[in-house]
Amino acid sequence: MSPISLIIAIPDRSLRRRLAQEVGGSPQIEVIAETHDLMTTYAEVEEREPMAVLISGQLARQPEFEVMRALFATLDVRWLVITERPDTGARAPDSPWGRSSDLFAVDTGAPASLLIETLRSLTRTARRPDRSSAPATGTRPPAQPRSNAPSLGHSNRFILIGASTGGVDALLTVLSAFPADCPPTFIVQHTGGGFGESLTRLLDRQCAAEVRPARDGDRIGHGQIAIAAGSRAHMRLAGGKPMRIVLEAGAPISGHMPSVDAMFHSAVPGAQRAVAALLTGMGRDGAEGLKALRDAGAATIAQDKATSTVYGMPRAAMQLDAAQISLPLQKIGPAILHACAKDDTGTGKRVATK
Incomplete structure (x- = not known):
């Protein structure tokens, strides 16, 4: 089974590097890029089309993330939020993962083993040989051909x-x-x-x-x-x-x-x-x-x-x-x-x- 291709998008360099080393040390995960802001992350996701993105809550709460999330849905990319705030399920503007079924949050202190297992559970069946036939994961239906x-x-x-x-x-x-x-x-x-x-x-x-x-x-x-x-x-x-x-x-x-x-x-x-x-x-x-x-x-x-x-x-x-x-x-x-x-x-x- 091919490893899960992953982009880590976290502004804090020390946290980003630690997660890259811990998660990337697993044979099941391949860290293909590390980014620190939304613009760079968008460009990397668009070019590399990873299977998943590990992103900080700080970036996911920015209003511009709405464009990023739509790209994720279009490319069938799963993403996992590293956040200090619990997932309340509320339709709050600053908690996008609390109101959408395609967004998943884990605590900042979660061990690497939990991150890896969560990524595996989210992406195990996400990618198919022909991704164009896979349904988008967002709240909207796929666009008509x-x-x-x-x-x-x-x-x-x-x-x-x-x-x-x-x-x-x-x-x-x-x-x-x-x-x-x-x-x-x-x-x-x-x-x-x-x-x-x-x-x-x-x-x-x-x-x-x-x-x-x-x-x-x-x-x-x-x-x-x-x-x-x-x-x-x-x-x-x-x-x-x-x-x-x-x-x-x-x-x-x-x-x-x-x-x-x-x-x-x-x-x-x-x-x-x-x-x-x-x-x-x-x-x-x-x-x-x-x-x-x-x-x-x-x-x-x-x-x-x-x-x-x-x-x-x-x-x-x-x-x-x-x-x-x-x-x-x-x-x-x-x-x-x-x-x-x-x-x-x-x-x-x-x-x-x-």
């Missing part, structure tokens, strides 16, 4: 999506429903600086359409998805066919840079062709912009409370009557496509929930 998504034809619509906390999994779920020739799509996702490119690569890996980072002056047409994440500029739409992106530096809007509100408000002139969705996230960013879009004739959707990791942004949108309909996450992608397939332009009227 690129060739299986139905074609919409060239709709006159365009799509706007805003998300924050919990948005990486949510975007993977929504975009998995999109065909390769989907309408032009523009996304703002709140994430830490430096993780925008990683998130873009992750989404492009899983989506039928092309996912690219938002760049100033780019024109986005059918089959293309532009995402602004982790940048120091707001993404605004400047119209045209294909639609043009303008990146605008300045102060945060609604507390964020880039801001969902900035993108939504910029699309108001073309609202009757817009389909906009506001997904899980903390705060209010996007709620007022969604309201402006609805008032101008756009089709608008908010994620429901039950499927939101944090019901902040969608709640604010519903309180403003900005969304025509509130939907569970799994239904949002198909609902967006259904709205895009309609011949009529938006009316701003409330859609009955089924």
Whole structure:
């Protein structure tokens, strides 16, 4: 049986080296890399595709870890958290392993024998000869194969999506429903600086359409998805066919840079062709912009409370009557496509929930 390939991601050098020596001394474990921060860890996981990652709770509690966790699920990588805090099972923002079945925590003082046995139990059946057929371990379903998504034809619509906390999994779920020739799509996702490119690569890996980072002056047409994440500029739409992106530096809007509100408000002139969705996230960013879009004739959707990791942004949108309909996450992608397939332009009227 081949040894378990392992990456150890711990900022504390002495603890990292000790664990590497103790765990790596077992013939059942092969330590293939040691890292001290999330950016380096992401790059190593993406390149080496280990069977497991041993990571510190300090790194796993960082908001940028959401992108890392989605990559782990995509690659079927198991991970084990070294933490001083017990696993309470609570849906607390700073305890991601307490609310997800693919995350596992052990105490900092756990002996090497326990770590090795836990790694063996987690990875014994995780890897198969053809990993592409293995189900993802996260809360979202695997993305549809690129060739299986139905074609919409060239709709006159365009799509706007805003998300924050919990948005990486949510975007993977929504975009998995999109065909390769989907309408032009523009996304703002709140994430830490430096993780925008990683998130873009992750989404492009899983989506039928092309996912690219938002760049100033780019024109986005059918089959293309532009995402602004982790940048120091707001993404605004400047119209045209294909639609043009303008990146605008300045102060945060609604507390964020880039801001969902900035993108939504910029699309108001073309609202009757817009389909906009506001997904899980903390705060209010996007709620007022969604309201402006609805008032101008756009089709608008908010994620429901039950499927939101944090019901902040969608709640604010519903309180403003900005969304025509509130939907569970799994239904949002198909609902967006259904709205895009309609011949009529938006009316701003409330859609009955089924």
